[in-house]
Amino acid sequence: MEEFLTDDMIVCRCxxxxxxxxxxxxxxxxxxxxxxxRRVRAGMGLCQGRTCEKMVQQILCQELGVxxxxxxxxxxxxxxxxxxxxxxxxxxxx
Amino acid sequence: MKEFDIVxxxxxxxxxxxxxxxxxxxxxxxxxxxxxxxHGSSSHCDAVxxxxxxxxxxxxxxxxxxxxxxxxxxxxxxxDFEYDPKGCLYVCETEPEFEAASExxxxxxxxxxxxxxxxxxxxxxxxxxxxxxxxxxxxxxxSGAIAVSPYKVCYAFVEEGKKLGLxxxxxxxxxxxxxxxxxxxxxxxxxDTQGTIKTRRIVNCAGAWAPEVGKLxxxxxxxSPRKGTNLVSEQTERLCNHKILEYGYMMSKFDxxxxxxxxxxxxxxxxxxxxxxxxxxxxxxxxxxRLFRGFDIRSxxxxxxxxxxxxxxxxxxxxxxxxxxxxxxxxxxVIDHLPIVSDVDSIxxxxxxxxxxxxxxxxxxxxxKQVAQMVMGEGTDFDISRLDFAxxxx
Numbered sequence: 001m002e003e004f005l006t007d008d009m010i011v012c013r014c015x016x017x018x019x020x021x022x023x024x025x026x027x028x029x030x031x032x033x034x035x036x037x038r039r040v041r042a043g044m045g046l047c048q049g050r051t052c053e054k055m056v057q058q059i060l061c062q063e064l065g066v067x068x069x070x071x072x073x074x075x076x077x078x079x080x081x082x083x084x085x086x087x088x089x090x091x092x093x094x
Numbered sequence: 095m096k097e098f099d100i101v102x103x104x105x106x107x108x109x110x111x112x113x114x115x116x117x118x119x120x121x122x123x124x125x126x127x128x129x130x131x132x133h134g135s136s137s138h139c140d141a142v143x144x145x146x147x148x149x150x151x152x153x154x155x156x157x158x159x160x161x162x163x164x165x166x167x168x169x170x171x172x173x174d175f176e177y178d179p180k181g182c183l184y185v186c187e188t189e190p191e192f193e194a195a196s197e198x199x200x201x202x203x204x205x206x207x208x209x210x211x212x213x214x215x216x217x218x219x220x221x222x223x224x225x226x227x228x229x230x231x232x233x234x235x236x237s238g239a240i241a242v243s244p245y246k247v248c249y250a251f252v253e254e255g256k257k258l259g260l261x262x263x264x265x266x267x268x269x270x271x272x273x274x275x276x277x278x279x280x281x282x283x284x285x286d287t288q289g290t291i292k293t294r295r296i297v298n299c300a301g302a303w304a305p306e307v308g309k310l311x312x313x314x315x316x317x318s319p320r321k322g323t324n325l326v327s328e329q330t331e332r333l334c335n336h337k338i339l340e341y342g343y344m345m346s347k348f349d350x351x352x353x354x355x356x357x358x359x360x361x362x363x364x365x366x367x368x369x370x371x372x373x374x375x376x377x378x379x380x381x382x383x384r385l386f387r388g389f390d391i392r393s394x395x396x397x398x399x400x401x402x403x404x405x406x407x408x409x410x411x412x413x414x415x416x417x418x419x420x421x422x423x424x425x426x427x428v429i430d431h432l433p434i435v436s437d438v439d440s441i442x443x444x445x446x447x448x449x450x451x452x453x454x455x456x457x458x459x460x461x462x463k464q465v466a467q468m469v470m471g472e473g474t475d476f477d478i479s480r481l482d483f484a485x486x487x488x
Contacts, residue, residue: 028249028253029130029131029262029264031264032130035130038130038132038137038245039249041375044375045329045418046328046329046418048418075421077393077419077420077421078393078395078398079417079418079419082328082416084414084415084416084417085380085402085406085414085415085417086402086406086412086413086414088399088417089399089402089403089413
């Protein structure tokens with residue numbers, strides 16, 4: 001795993017956050033997915049971490065030497081996929 | 095055994111500022127947090143600091159002092175906390191709201207604050223995307239209305255504090271606070287990751303969780319969690335140029351001020367007060383409301399629907415903009431809407447700085463400075479006697 005990750009590799013595509021930036025967040029004290037997210041925005045974009053979360057977890061495990069269960073995941077929050085404020089206001093009409 | 099001059103409990107907007115300012119005074123300071131930095135309210139709120147949501151008088155004076163101080167810190171700190179003096183428009187939907195806002199504006203102007211009313215035509219020029227049928231707005235210039243990233247403020251205080259020798263212990267729980275048998279003064283703290291830490295002074299900055307910390311020494315701290323909700327949009331063109339709030343926000347903040355708004359039963363029931371701002375990353379934050387739900391911070395669908403309904407009333411183009419996330423958090427509510435920034439008569443060496451409700455980000459720099467002055471036995475810049483804990487113990 002480690003040998004494939006270079007610091008300039010983009011992990012979070014939505015926010016264009018690299019492996020190096022995530023490692024820097026971990027150095028600043030991030031110990032879990034949410035800590036990385038707040039420090040460097042990985043997982044804060046349009047897809048809300050669907051693409052990058054597993055990768056962020058792997059980098060955390062690798063850097064901190066902990067099990068995947070210890071690095072957590074982002075909090076589950078609606079909406080499940082992006083919907084317009086109008087749709088959300090009215091509710092779903094079949 | 096580790097030993098510190100003072101230990102700060104809670105690493106939110108208040109605790110990190112208090113810890114930084116104590117370190118700045120040359121005290122050997124530790125900051126203890128049960129989660130990560132900014133793990134509680136300071137990462138579950140919005141980003142603005144305003145004078146125009148404060149009551150005239152000392153509340154506004156303290157708010158202005160804190161906003162001015164943010165400007166100084168932005169220049170002084172290497173860590174970028176996204177300081178953005180953006181100005182604020184308190185929009186008035188109806189003529190009675192406009193009149194009430196005008197009265198408020200006059201009182202603030204009499205105290206020397208540069209607020210003014212704008213009518214619909216000017217409002218639409220300042221905010222091209224806003225509904226064109228509003229009565230007007232109360233305008234606060236950037237000198238009295240700024241935005242910051244709330245969690246980056248916390249990181250900034252921590253990183254700048256570390257340069258002054260501040261030590262930070264995150265993911266650390268306090269099991270016990272030990273008091274002297276004879277004097278009842280603070281002696282030490284038992285923690286799960288650092289063992290016993292010797293200290294003669296502690297500051298309880300645990301916000302909505304301050305009562306939990308208080309219980310460890312038998313203190314009854316009257317702070318309750320009050321829930322607020324926000325929605326996040328996709329990254330978009332800036333729909334607004336200022337921080338936008340509806341004047342009805344005052345109503346949800348201060349129960350004593352009543353305006354009868356023409357809103358749907360859902361908006362009324364959910365205690366919605368529209369507010370909107372853009373972030374540095376060009377997402378929009380759309381809010382908001384205040385509800386008592388204990389520590390349950392799940393997003394509630396009825397709240398989300400009501401916020402969207404109200405937001406589209408003021409910014410019709412939101413109809414087609416996508417929401418990508420919602421979040422809710424608790425604000426540390428105190429019944430008289432004043433924080434507790436105080437020593438504790440019954441326990442020498444015990445201080446409290448908590449209970450800022452929705453003003454924690456705004457008052458963060460100010461509170462840190464006052465607490466450091468209080469701990470050092472210097473006079474505080476402001477008379478903070480009204481924030482005394484003793485008001486609840488008499």
